[in-house]
Amino acid sequence: MIPAQEALQRLRAGNARYVSDTRNGDDATGARRRIELAAQQFPFAIILGCSDSRVPAEIVFGQGLGDLFVIRVAGNIVAPSQIGSVEFAAERYGTRLVVVLGHSSCGAIIATLEELGRNSREQSPNLRSIVNRVRPSVQPLLSTSLANDPQVLLHHAVRANIRMSADHLRHGSELLEQLSQKAGLLIVGAEYNLETGIVEFFDGLDD
Ligand SMILES: [Zn+2]
Numbered sequence: 001m002i003p004a005q006e007a008l009q010r011l012r013a014g015n016a017r018y019v020s021d022t023r024n025g026d027d028a029t030g031a032r033r034r035i036e037l038a039a040q041q042f043p044f045a046i047i048l049g050c051s052d053s054r055v056p057a058e059i060v061f062g063q064g065l066g067d068l069f070v071i072r073v074a075g076n077i078v079a080p081s082q083i084g085s086v087e088f089a090a091e092r093y094g095t096r097l098v099v100v101l102g103h104s105s106c107g108a109i110i111a112t113l114e115e116l117g118r119n120s121r122e123q124s125p126n127l128r129s130i131v132n133r134v135r136p137s138v139q140p141l142l143s144t145s146l147a148n149d150p151q152v153l154l155h156h157a158v159r160a161n162i163r164m165s166a167d168h169l170r171h172g173s174e175l176l177e178q179l180s181q182k183a184g185l186l187i188v189g190a191e192y193n194l195e196t197g198i199v200e201f202f203d204g205l206d207d
Pocket residue numbers: 050051052074075076103105106107108
């Protein structure tokens with residue numbers, strides 16, 4: 001089992017390689033690695049990320065086959081099936097780090113802000129279910145001075161949504177709460193910058 005802090009270091013190092021455009025020497029996505037992994041896996045981190053085509057978790061963290069257990073959904077929202085997926089990996093594979101990975105200019109957050117500003121088009125009930133999960137974290141920002149600047153508002157809304165998803169995972173599951181208290185499970189929030197490629201961990205860490 002890889003401790004949460006060590007897993008975090010691996011992700012930071014992998015993101016640094018990605019940002020500097022340098023590859024690891026080993027072939028983490030090759031046939032040999034595939035065959036090694038066919039019978040079993042030990043992913044060292046669980047990533048709950050957005051479905052956005054520009055934020056593939058394995059690539060932005062510089063990882064290969066078998067490294068990450070990834071759940072992707074628009075707006076990196078937390079609904080019961082996402083909690084269940086995190087529980088499954090944490091329990092079955094002993095994975096001890098969970099990262100909620102949001103990103104700058106997230107379309108799901110923009111759609112929610114549009115809806116709150118009543119500029120939105122008619123949404124299907126299914127899309128609405130995503131917006132409804134983003135709304136509680138974003139709505140309070142509209143009554144602050146942040147609402148005066150659309151770019152500033154969007155930046156804060158992205159982070160508020162990441163924080164809410166991480167909190168939801170921390171407190172919406174008895175199993176994850178127990179693993180956090182007794183077995184070293186760590187749930188953190190991070191934002192990926194579409195322009196720089198940098199992942200900034202900003203929620204759930206002491207430092
Ligand atoms: Zn997104």
